[in-house]
Amino acid sequence: MRLALLLLLLGTMALGQGEDPWKRLCAQCHGERAQGVRPYPGLQGAAPLFATPEGRRYLVLVILYGKKGEGGLMPGFAQLKDEELAALLNHLKVLLQAKGDPFTPEEIRKGRGLNLTPDAVKRPEKP
Ligand code: HEC
Numbered sequence: 001m002r003l004a005l006l007l008l009l010l011g012t013m014a015l016g017q018g019e020d021p022w023k024r025l026c027a028q029c030h031g032e033r034a035q036g037v038r039p040y041p042g043l044q045g046a047a048p049l050f051a052t053p054e055g056r057r058y059l060v061l062v063i064l065y066g067k068k069g070e071g072g073l074m075p076g077f078a079q080l081k082d083e084e085l086a087a088l089l090n091h092l093k094v095l096l097q098a099k100g101d102p103f104t105p106e107e108i109r110k111g112r113g114l115n116l117t118p119d120a121v122k123r124p125e126k127p
Contacts, residue, residue, distance in 0.1 A: 029074070039072060041071040041072075043095075047098040049124075050099060051098065051100040056100070056107065058124055060103075060107060061116060063077055064076055064085065064114075064116075074118065082105035082112075085105075086103040086105050089103045090102045
């Protein structure tokens with residue numbers, strides 16, 4: 001009986017791991033296809049950000065520290081690994097069919113250590 005419970009638990013954990021991180025962490029607000037889930041914003045407008053250094057820096061800060069603005073409050077995800085955050089941004093890039101290089105874990109790491117609050121993260125004037 002105990003063994004059955006343990007196997008069940010391990011099975012559930014494995015499922016949780018395999019589940020698409022975008023669906024688990026981002027889709028509740030931004031939707032499975034980044035279309036937005038009211039009252040939260042869709043991310044179509046973020047596509048040009050992937051193609052410029054300022055835009056990419058901003059995307060890294062948003063995912064690490066969150067963002068507060070007219071659209072509401074997004075929490076930061078600094079607790080995740082650099083690899084996971086790069087994968088999430090790259091998933092968004094595919095959803096938006098955005099131009100630009102894929103994010104590397106190294107590019108995420110450069111944004112760490114700033115301890116920004118969500119209202120300190122500002123979108124660049126021009127992406
Ligand atoms: C609790 C809801 C919520 C969750 C969960 C969430 N976001 Fe957000 N996100 C927001 C809100 C609200 C904004 C807009 C804030 C503003 O108005 O400045 C935003 C903004 C953004 C932006 C900036 C868009 C732009 O054009 O400037 C990006 C990129 C983004 N989110 C990506 C993600 C990713 C990737 C995830 C999953 C790791 C995620 N978000 C999870 C609520 C959320």
